[in-house]
Amino acid sequence: MPRQATLKDVAAKAGVRPETVSKVVNRKAHVSPETEARIRQAIRELGYRPNVAARNLRARQSRMIGYSWRPVPAGQFNPILDQFLQSMVEVAGQAGYHLLPFPCPPDHAQVEAYQELVDTNRVDGFILSSTNVDDQRIAYLQKIQFPFIAFGRANTDWDFPHIDVDGTAGLRAATEHLLDRGHRRIAAIAWPEDSLTGTLRLQGYGEAMASASLSLDPAWIARGEHSAAFGHLAATQLLDLPPERRPTALVALSDLMAIGAMHAIQDRGLEVGRDVAVTGFDDTPMAQYLRPPLTTLRQPVWESGRRAIAMLLQLLRGEPLPEQYVLLKPELIVRESSGE
Amino acid sequence: MPRQATLKDVAAKAGVRPETVSKVVNRKAHVSPETEARIRQAIRELGYRPNVAARNLRARQSRMIGYSWRPVPAGQFNPILDQFLQSMVEVAGQAGYHLLPFPCPPDHAQVEAYQELVDTNRVDGFILSSTNVDDQRIAYLQKIQFPFIAFGRANTDWDFPHIDVDGTAGLRAATEHLLDRGHRRIAAIAWPEDSLTGTLRLQGYGEAMASASLSLDPAWIARGEHSAAFGHLAATQLLDLPPERRPTALVALSDLMAIGAMHAIQDRGLEVGRDVAVTGFDDTPMAQYLRPPLTTLRQPVWESGRRAIAMLLQLLRGEPLPEQYVLLKPELIVRESSGE
DNA sequence: AACGATTGCGCCAACGATTGCGTAATGATA
DNA sequence: TATCATTACGCAATCGTTGGCGCAATCGTT
Numbered sequence: 001m002p003r004q005a006t007l008k009d010v011a012a013k014a015g016v017r018p019e020t021v022s023k024v025v026n027r028k029a030h031v032s033p034e035t036e037a038r039i040r041q042a043i044r045e046l047g048y049r050p051n052v053a054a055r056n057l058r059a060r061q062s063r064m065i066g067y068s069w070r071p072v073p074a075g076q077f078n079p080i081l082d083q084f085l086q087s088m089v090e091v092a093g094q095a096g097y098h099l100l101p102f103p104c105p106p107d108h109a110q111v112e113a114y115q116e117l118v119d120t121n122r123v124d125g126f127i128l129s130s131t132n133v134d135d136q137r138i139a140y141l142q143k144i145q146f147p148f149i150a151f152g153r154a155n156t157d158w159d160f161p162h163i164d165v166d167g168t169a170g171l172r173a174a175t176e177h178l179l180d181r182g183h184r185r186i187a188a189i190a191w192p193e194d195s196l197t198g199t200l201r202l203q204g205y206g207e208a209m210a211s212a213s214l215s216l217d218p219a220w221i222a223r224g225e226h227s228a229a230f231g232h233l234a235a236t237q238l239l240d241l242p243p244e245r246r247p248t249a250l251v252a253l254s255d256l257m258a259i260g261a262m263h264a265i266q267d268r269g270l271e272v273g274r275d276v277a278v279t280g281f282d283d284t285p286m287a288q289y290l291r292p293p294l295t296t297l298r299q300p301v302w303e304s305g306r307r308a309i310a311m312l313l314q315l316l317r318g319e320p321l322p323e324q325y326v327l328l329k330p331e332l333i334v335r336e337s338s339g340e
Numbered sequence: 341m342p343r344q345a346t347l348k349d350v351a352a353k354a355g356v357r358p359e360t361v362s363k364v365v366n367r368k369a370h371v372s373p374e375t376e377a378r379i380r381q382a383i384r385e386l387g388y389r390p391n392v393a394a395r396n397l398r399a400r401q402s403r404m405i406g407y408s409w410r411p412v413p414a415g416q417f418n419p420i421l422d423q424f425l426q427s428m429v430e431v432a433g434q435a436g437y438h439l440l441p442f443p444c445p446p447d448h449a450q451v452e453a454y455q456e457l458v459d460t461n462r463v464d465g466f467i468l469s470s471t472n473v474d475d476q477r478i479a480y481l482q483k484i485q486f487p488f489i490a491f492g493r494a495n496t497d498w499d500f501p502h503i504d505v506d507g508t509a510g511l512r513a514a515t516e517h518l519l520d521r522g523h524r525r526i527a528a529i530a531w532p533e534d535s536l537t538g539t540l541r542l543q544g545y546g547e548a549m550a551s552a553s554l555s556l557d558p559a560w561i562a563r564g565e566h567s568a569a570f571g572h573l574a575a576t577q578l579l580d581l582p583p584e585r586r587p588t589a590l591v592a593l594s595d596l597m598a599i600g601a602m603h604a605i606q607d608r609g610l611e612v613g614r615d616v617a618v619t620g621f622d623d624t625p626m627a628q629y630l631r632p633p634l635t636t637l638r639q640p641v642w643e644s645g646r647r648a649i650a651m652l653l654q655l656l657r658g659e660p661l662p663e664q665y666v667l668l669k670p671e672l673i674v675r676e677s678s679g680e
Numbered sequence: 681a682a683c684g685a686t687t688g689c690g691c692c693a694a695c696g697a698t699t700g701c702g703t704a705a706t707g708a709t710a
Numbered sequence: 711t712a713t714c715a716t717t718a719c720g721c722a723a724t725c726g727t728t729g730g731c732g733c734a735a736t737c738g739t740t
Contacts, residue, residue, distance in 0.1 A: 004459055004461070006695095006696060006697085007696065007697060007698095008696080016719075016720090017719075017720055017721085018696085018697080018698095019697085019698075019699085019719080019720070019721085020718085020719060020720080021697095022696095022697060022698060022699090023698090023699095023719085025697095026697095026698080028698085028699085029718080029719080030717065030718070030719095031718065031719075032717085032718060032719090035718080035719085047459065049456070049459035049460045050460065050696080050697070051397070051460060051461050051695085051696050051697070052402075052460045052461055052462050053393050053396035053397040053400075053402065053461055053695080053696080053697095054397050054695070054696035054697045054698090054725090055696080055697060055698080056393035056396075056697095056725095057391070057393040057394050057397050057695090057696080057697080057724095057725050057726065057727090058696080058697050058698050058699090058724075058725050059697090059698080059725085060393075060725070062392070062393065071422055071423075071426050072422060076625060077417065077419065077624075077625040077626070078421075078422040079417065081418075081421055081422050081425075082411055082412060082418040082421050083411075085421075085441060085443070086411050086443045089441065089442055089443060090443075093442070098440050098442070098462070099440070099441060099442075100438050100439070100440065101425060101429065101439060101441055102429055102433070102438070102439075103425070103426045103429060103430075116389070119344055119387065119389035120389045120390065120391060120392045121344065121391050121392055121393055122392050122438070228629055259629050263629075263631065266631070284417075284626075285416060285417040285626075286417070286624075286625075286626035286629070289568055289599050289603075289626070291603065291606070291631070346725090346726055346727090347726065347727065347728095348726080356689075356690085357689075357690055357691080358726085358727080358728095359689080359690075359691080359692095359727085359728070359729090360688085360689060360690075362726095362727060362728060362729095363689085363728085363729095365727095366727095366728080368728085368729085369687095369688080369689080370687065370688070370689095371687095371688065371689075372687085372688060372689090375688080375689080390726080390727070391725085391726050391727075393725085393726080393727095394695090394725070394726035394727045394728090395726080395727060395728085396695095396727095397695050397696065397697090397725090397726085397727080398694085398695050398726085398727050398728050398729090399695085399727090399728080400695075681740105682739105682740090683738105683739080683740085684737105684738095684739090685736105685737080685738080685739095686735105686736080686737070686738095687734100687735085687736070687737090688733105688734090688735085688736095689732105689733095689734095689735105690731105690732090690733085690734100691730105691731085691732085691733100692729105692730090692731085692732105693728100693729095693730090693731105694727100694728085694729090694730105695726105695727090695728090696725105697724100697725090698723100698724085698725090699722105699723090699724085700721105700722100700723095701720105701721085701722095702719105702720085702721080702722105703718100703719090703720085703721095704717105704718090704719090704720095705716100705717085705718080705719100706715105706716080706717070706718095707714105707715090707716080707717095708713105708714085708715085708716095709712105709713085709714085709715100710711100710712090710713085710714105
């Protein structure tokens with residue numbers, strides 16, 4: 001099998017020097033039309049493709065973008081990953097970049113993992129998803145001034161470019177939708193207080209309730225781990241409240257918790273949608289197949305991926321970012337779990 | 341910001357030549373203990389890491405493995421991707437390799453996409469998933485003798501290393517499980533005849549029915565597109581059969597179709613599990629949250645990923661493969677949809 | 681003491697592409 | 711024909727790492 005043609009081979013065939021070919025390929029210098037034609041012909045005949053390792057060595061870059069995500073525990077879903085990867089690969093590819101995915105290593109090994117990729121010149125920048133408060137990855141990359149875009153927020157006093165889905169607006173929309181349908185006693189099934197995303201989402205619920213001038217019963221906010229089991233437990237306890245305090249609608253911070261809540265309602269012989277309304281968050285693929293189908297908030301996954309890469313590419317080109325922070329609105333998908 | 345230290349910097353600090361440092365790093369030559377200590381000290385102090393681009397250029401390799409998968413249409417799930425990526429990244433990482441994911445481009449552009457990655461030396465090998473009969477990617481990579489491992493089979497007369505989940509054994513197990521529970525009229529909800537995976541799975545159903553000496557009613561095999569809607573339609577038609585031919589159990593080739601079938605049964609006022617048993621395939625995360633939870637076949641995703649990479653690494657090292665073809669058995673997960 | 685064998689490490693030449701500079705050839709102008 | 715600007719392309723160096731070769735110093739053996 002003949003090895004891949006190099007600049008030298010093309011040059012020999014076209015009767016010029018390798019540098020000239022390089023200049024034609026990169027449109028860097030003026031070359032006479034005839035020479036250019038001869039060179040292009042040779043390139044075509046030999047099927048020449050520039051060797052990326054050589055290019056990268058010379059240019060001190062890798063044309064690779066690291067993507068780190070936090071894998072979900074077994075039994076849960078990651079409905080985002082497939083689409084998110086696709087959208088990023090597509091946009092990055094158009095600019096000649098490829099993705100290098102790696103699941104977040106355990107906390108103590110995180111910084112080393114990033115250091116490795118940075119120091120060996122394997123990646124030019126990063127996309128981080130599932131960010132945390134006090135996220136070590138963000139702290140490290142900021143310290144060494146390495147280009148990255150986060151998908152999610154972190155400490156409010158940290159200043160770094162990021163994209164996020166506006167969970168506050170999402171829960172406000174879900175709550176308002178329930179208010180529109182006449183509900184007045186609406187409870188929330190939420191995450192622990194240390195979750196940033198959870199706090200932001202819950203805030204939207206609070207805002208909607210406040211602007212409808214409804215007083216909030218403290219018992220209406222249930223906090224617990226992100227699981228269907230907790231959704232079930234929380235809903236059960238909420239339905240156990242005395243009639244005048246018992247909620248007629250539940251907003252859950254995720255589809256997974258909404259599923260648990262739906263089951264709790266059904267276990268009690270009540271009908272979801274008619275007796276108690278339920279909404280979720282994520283629009284996981286299964287939301288549409290539940291009975292009744294789940295009203296939920298769809299994250300603009302595709303858009304997020306595109307924007308994140310587009311922003312990172314700007315950083316890599318050394319251009320200033322028009323917007324450091326991007327907040328995208330999720331879309332309320334109304335299905336039967338929230339009534340008629 | 342000081343740029344990353346190179347061999348030259350380390351050499352200068354340790355008072356030797358760069359090549360010597362390289363030899364120490366790669367354990368290639370004998371160096372006196374004192375010199376080695378001095379060099380290692382310098383490496384530590386400067387935080388030296390070999391530049392991958394330079395290494396790759398020299399070694400004519402990339403230490404990258406291309407992974408191509410067929411993205412699922414919107415509204416469906418890809419429960420595999422997250423775990424599969426994780427398992428591959430982990431094993432590859434231990435051998436100093438990274439993954440380069442790219443969704444399958446549209447059919448006509450497939451070969452070009454692979455050519456690009458091969459010709460520019462961006463990847464050393466490929467993992468292909470969701471293979472097809474007459475798969476162009478396989479044909480191309482075989483033609484140019486480029487290392488790859490397929491996850492899935494293709495034409496029976498093509499000879500290439502692959503891993504697959506034994507769908508035949510899976511459906512045999514599901515069908516036998518239903519036979520054990522006393523069912524005699526068992527129908528299958530299957531894919532079109534041109535699907536290789538579908539044909540193999542259906543075969544397992546046929547085998548189990550045959551070895552129980554049950555005659556197969558041709559009406560018991562429904563074929564259609566892979567969707568919940570088709571599952572619903574097929575189940576409805578099966579339940580419309582006259583009582584003596586009406587199946588008491590349905591094996592579906594996927595969880596998605598099983599969901600449709602469950603809904604059809606419920607729409608008719610029947611109870612899944614008690615009146616009609618249902619099984620799926622995939623153990624998508626949602627299977628456990630359905631009501632009743634779905635009996636299904638769990639694919640050994642983690643194991644597949646590890647094995648696929650391990651095999652590819654052997655090819656890349658030029659070692660012969662102990663097994664060209666690996667068939668992994670799926671695990672039957674019994675839940676309530678198949679009865680008590 | 682003379683010999684070959686071993687060890688430790690320096691030197692050179694790649695790997696393939698890119699870049700700034702230099703220069704020969706061309707054409708225009710006085 | 712001499713001068714100058716412009717065009718087209720060659721020259722040499724560089725990016726960081728590695729493999730092969732060779733030389734000097736050291737060691738053991740007779």
